[in-house]
Amino acid sequence: MSAQRVEEAIEAIRASGSRVTVDRRAVVEALDRSGDHQTAEQVAEAVWVHHPDVNLATVYRTLELLEKLEIAFHVHLGHGPSRWHLADDVHHHLVCEGCGRVIEIPDSTFDPLRKRLLDDTGFVIDPHHFSLSGVCGRCAAKAGR
Template sequence: MENENLQKAVESLKAAKVRMTPQRHAILEFMFETMSHPTADEIYKALEEKFPNMSVATVYNNLRVFKEVGIVNELTYGDSSSRFDAATDTHYHIICKDCGKIVDFHYPVLDEVETLAEHVTNFQVDSHRMEIYGKCPSCASKEPVHL
């Protein structure tokens, strides 16, 4: 059965008059199946065997369209390549400093920070972002044990 979020994304693209090509569908499908916050290069490498004529530029162009339609978010961290997130609901990320793995987590109480920030600063808050850094279980288990 096709992923419900993938179906909603396809419907959003159709509503925005974006033609559904096989490559576009494959990129979307990859995004919703992996939920791994991939880079455009990672998506390209995962799909290049199935679509040998597809270029990295095609992947980037499609991700730009998906971002404009609101079905993916672009994540930028420091100087590294952008990563793309198919989960567009409000959530946060924890990032492994060793391997770069990104995992989603939800903490609804933190949404109140915008209201507090507005009250304290008189700013008009549009959004907020929080990242937590550490080591994923896999990287932490590779650490040498000091006796």
């Protein structure tokens, strides 16, 4: 949680030519305050703590705007609703199919694969949009694998 993070995001909205409204600022603050992996509904609940008059549709629209401006992004962790992140913290996700645990991994993990796919196919991967499913070490140990 940091005021600087919020101000950088607000500055990016302004720099894009979009208006910085009270509602938009409230969504950015909620994203920062509530931490990673919140659903849009959870972001809205965090907004309502301080701004109960902001409606859910506005929260959705603001998240979409923030994504277009590359200030925030969403990721799919397994089957549930998409989860939101501020974009200054780039990492990727492993989701355990056994216990549901989410493990964060650094972007550099994908470097060899990224290079290989680019060389072989010209395809540029965007690995933060989806998570990788599997079985975590603890669940594998429990299953005796």
